[in-house]
Amino acid sequence: MTATNDVIRLTAPDGATATMSLNGGHLLSWQPAGAPEQLYLSPRSEYASGKKAIRGGVPVIFPQFSDRGPLPRHGFARTLPWELVSQEQGQDDALAVLRLRDGDATRAIWPHAFELELSVRVSGRSLDIELACENTGDAPLQFTAALHTYLRVADLDAVSVEGLAGLRYFDSVKQAEALQRMDLLLTGEKGVLDLDRIYFGVKERPLLVTEDRRQVVIQQQGFDDAVVWNPGPERCAKLADMPPEGWSEMLCVEAASIGRPIELQAGENWVGRQSLSLL
Numbered sequence: 001m002t003a004t005n006d007v008i009r010l011t012a013p014d015g016a017t018a019t020m021s022l023n024g025g026h027l028l029s030w031q032p033a034g035a036p037e038q039l040y041l042s043p044r045s046e047y048a049s050g051k052k053a054i055r056g057g058v059p060v061i062f063p064q065f066s067d068r069g070p071l072p073r074h075g076f077a078r079t080l081p082w083e084l085v086s087q088e089q090g091q092d093d094a095l096a097v098l099r100l101r102d103g104d105a106t107r108a109i110w111p112h113a114f115e116l117e118l119s120v121r122v123s124g125r126s127l128d129i130e131l132a133c134e135n136t137g138d139a140p141l142q143f144t145a146a147l148h149t150y151l152r153v154a155d156l157d158a159v160s161v162e163g164l165a166g167l168r169y170f171d172s173v174k175q176a177e178a179l180q181r182m183d184l185l186l187t188g189e190k191g192v193l194d195l196d197r198i199y200f201g202v203k204e205r206p207l208l209v210t211e212d213r214r215q216v217v218i219q220q221q222g223f224d225d226a227v228v229w230n231p232g233p234e235r236c237a238k239l240a241d242m243p244p245e246g247w248s249e250m251l252c253v254e255a256a257s258i259g260r261p262i263e264l265q266a267g268e269n270w271v272g273r274q275s276l277s278l279l
């Protein structure tokens with residue numbers, strides 16, 4: 001395992017790897033043991049620190065999801081420099097812990113004292129991403145958050161997501177609430193393209209993402225909701241940091257807490273986790 005500039009490479013003894021950037025506390029790559037890359041990273045992504053978030057991998061969304069508040073879109077954690085707390089190779093895994101604390105830049109727009117820790121663990125065919133927040137101030141604070149995972153797919157038309165049946169969702173494209181009736185969400189379907197939905201109350205339900213014979217199980221803890229996002233061709237064309245066809249090679253399945261913001265009293269902690277396993 002090495003740390004070059006702001007990039008940290010984790011390698012488990014079984015060959016599973018992950019790469020993280022201290023810029024944004026951003027997971028860039030996950031390669032399970034004996035399997036290809038599982039995360040999408042845009043070839044047009046901008047890496048310049050403090051300017052734009054990296055497009056792809058797993059951006060950390062904190063303390064505000066999307067435009068649901070006065071802060072910059074998706075908050076500030078994804079564009080600030082994080083520090084490396086620890087990095088180690090265990091008997092059957094590799095782990096890194098990154099930290100972000102409040103500073104002048106955050107207090108100028110969000111007047112709270114906090115400490116975020118992002119822990120990433122790779123082992124075999126699984127990846128665990130844990131986001132912890134401690135209220136280090138003396139007043140209560142509230143936030144929304146997400147682990148904005150961009151899954152790499154070969155062809156969105158062949159991808160389905162199972163496990164959301166019966167849940168209410170907010171359709172951010174139509175700006176309306178709806179009920180997910182079918183268990184199978186065909187993400188590349190005509191009419192579903194430009195998919196941007198917040199599913200409420202997912203909690204610990206496992207979600208199964210299938211593309212031909214590849215299956216990834218995603219399970220979350222601590223996060224209430226999940227977001228499924230794909231910009232589709234038209235919206236993608238407007239994203240300067242995505243190639244025109246990039247939308248067909250990715251699907252975001254995000255562990256999130258949006259509907260019910262997380263409240264922390266002084267000294268309290270919250271932990272949210274997203275675990276991915278390649279079957």
Ligand SMILES: O=P(O)(O)OC[C@H]1O[C@@H](O)[C@H](O)[C@@H](O)[C@@H]1O
Pocket residue numbers: 053066073074148172196197227229254
């Ligand atoms: O372009 P950004 O700021 O990284 O956001 C990407 C997308 O992130 C998703 O989480 C949101 O639901 C979408 O509405 C948004 O477009």
